[in-house]
Amino acid sequence: KAVEPTACDLLQTRLDIWADLNAITLLIYLIGIILLSLLAGLVPAVLLSHYHPLDVVKGTFRRKTKAVYLRALYVVQSGLTVAMLTCTLYLSAQIYRILREPLGYTYGHVLDYPAMTVGSSEKIRLFRDEARKKPFVKNVCLTAGTPVNRGNNNTTQLYDSNGIPQNVSFQVFRTDSVFLDIFHIQVFDDRKLPRKWGNMYFSESTFDSLQLDYARTAELRNEYGRQYAVGGRYADIKFGSILLPQSPTMISVEHPDKVRPWNVLVETIEGDQAAYKRELDALFSEVVEGIPFESKWYADEMTEVYKDLLHMRTTIVAFTCAALLISLLGLTAMSIYFISQRKRDMAIRKVFGSSAGMERARLLRFSLLSLLAGMLLAVPLAWFGVRQIDGILHYSPMAMWGVFGVAFLLVALISLGSVCLISWGAVRENPVNHIKTE
Structure with missing residues (x-):
């Protein structure tokens, strides 16, 4: 009875020993004890009788x-x-x-808000602007996908070094530049291309899987003739659970006002995290006018994966x-x-x-x-x-x-x-x- 709450949590079910105690269960207990006792005495009894x-x-x-x-x-x-x-x-x-296991990225105190439940990009941007005014807020990021929720999958055929199309399954994160700062992702050789809609950065495994020399690769081409300008590369990151198959990733850094966010990430400083969350939740609820939502710390989301x-x-x-x-x-x-x-x-x-x-x-x-x-x-x-x-x-x-x-x-x-x-x-x-x- 003393460990009943722990057992309920472990077995993910409801147990009530006293409520389930009746004549049938008592009979089962007694039969079990008798059988165990007979079994325990069987070996010595056989030895002594012979x-x-x-x-x-x-x-x-x-x-x-x-x-x-x-x-x-x-x-x-x-x-x-x-x-x-x-x-x-x-x-x-x-x-x-x-x-x-190293994830290829790190993070601090990051609070995740589900932007897709709101339905208004203007409200999300208003929340971003108001959250930035809080003294305990370091960064606010609008992003379509995070490493823990794996972003969006884009499987396409890209030409390798021999001009042969190869299937490549990308996990794509469309986000603003703050994304790189929040997750401490270092872009090697940022080419800072003058693109109106932003830059595309590819993980190192992209070039390895296609046997391409990054220094000589200005763009990636697929079988339909679409070109992906290579704005830079970064070390591979783990997305979702590391027990799942991992593939190349692409981070498309766009202008903050052009991102259609799925998530709003708010990074806070060290301090009273519970108080910070309450204040940010109150602000978010006010901005989205009472629409139900659930915010979670990124670390808790990582724990839920496992x-x-x-x-x-x-x-x-x-x-x-x-x-x-x-x-x-x-x-x-x-x-x-x-x-x-x-x-x-x-x-x-x-x-x-x-x-x-x-x-x-x-x-x-x-x-x-x-x-x-x-x-x-x-x-x-x-x-x-x-x-x-x-x-x-x-x-x-x-x-x-x-x-x-x-x-x-x-x-x-x-x-x-x-x-x-x-x-x-x-x-x-x-x-x-x-x-x-x-």
């Missing part, structure tokens, strides 16, 4: 349960835990890389933490059982001169060897899980061995630490307490 009295008298059965079954359980449990933790850490590392990815990470991390807790509790329980079985052996060795430190080292060696064996099981499982993650993300894979090592170290530290703590009292007990019962 023992031979002579094995018990000779101690063979005790040695078998200690040496074979316990180690097998320990190996499987630790191997599954390491593999599961590896996949979670790998996914988190990949998402970290995705969110910090909303599903972030939600998947949060969900997997949450379930992994729960499973990891259960798994580590299982490792601790097996450590307690293992140490309790070894008390008689420790007592006999201590009578013949063994010390508490030597006994603790024996226990740790058993756990460490079991963990190393579990690592052999974890490698193929982790590799399979990582490949599945790469298939979902479609992002450049990274070596999994770093996160695998971290996962193994975490499980080893917790497992060996629990053995150390649990054995602290056992290795110091008086050996007479265990030998006198034999």
Whole structure:
């Protein structure tokens, strides 16, 4: 019940434990508990029901349960835990890389207003002029498209260096010159062409895809004879999600009064961003005369692009933490059982001169060897899980061995630490307490 709000958010649904609690759900819970209990008791029950009295008298059965079954359980449990933790850490590392992938542009505090909902270019320009008067406003840009909403697609055939037409899919941004300043896009070799309607700047991949030498390319021609004068070039920028296929981009810088904007971008200075947004929203609402709108910070729009990815990470991390807790509790329980079985052996060795430190080292060696064996099981499982993650993300894979090592170290530290703590009292007990019962 305590985690119900978090579960609702993760699963994107409405949960109400108390409201859904009825005779049927209670019966399902009870049946589930009974089945789990029977399953958990099945293995030891089968082992005990097949023992031979002579094995018990000779101690063979005790040695078998200690040496074979316990180690097998320990190996499987630790191997599954390491593999599961590896996949979670790998996914988190990949998402970290995705969110910090260089975009080819940067931005500060940029507020995005949807100009298309207003229906009047005069009102948008009035808002631009009034917003510029605010002391906290650095820039105001009118643009048809932003990198996050991918602008407009224009697929055409352009002639390459050999005069052969090639399909080129452009993402086009028709905007004013402030666009370059807000997103800190540097135009290399701005030719400043004397064009009435503005200049066209192309990303570097445009010339690479057509095998054209930029220095010798004054214009691009398509199959219909249309010419695109090259006003300059800039480094490639990422548009939309970087997980989507990327293609060349074109920025058509036009006179501010000639742009038919889809968006109004307002860049503010450092300060009380919430207050700035309220004041700009009030101004926009006044100018557009109460037409409903929704303004968003550009950073929040970028986060929304990866909303599903972030939600998947949060969900997997949450379930992994729960499973990891259960798994580590299982490792601790097996450590307690293992140490309790070894008390008689420790007592006999201590009578013949063994010390508490030597006994603790024996226990740790058993756990460490079991963990190393579990690592052999974890490698193929982790590799399979990582490949599945790469298939979902479609992002450049990274070596999994770093996160695998971290996962193994975490499980080893917790497992060996629990053995150390649990054995602290056992290795110091008086050996007479265990030998006198034999």
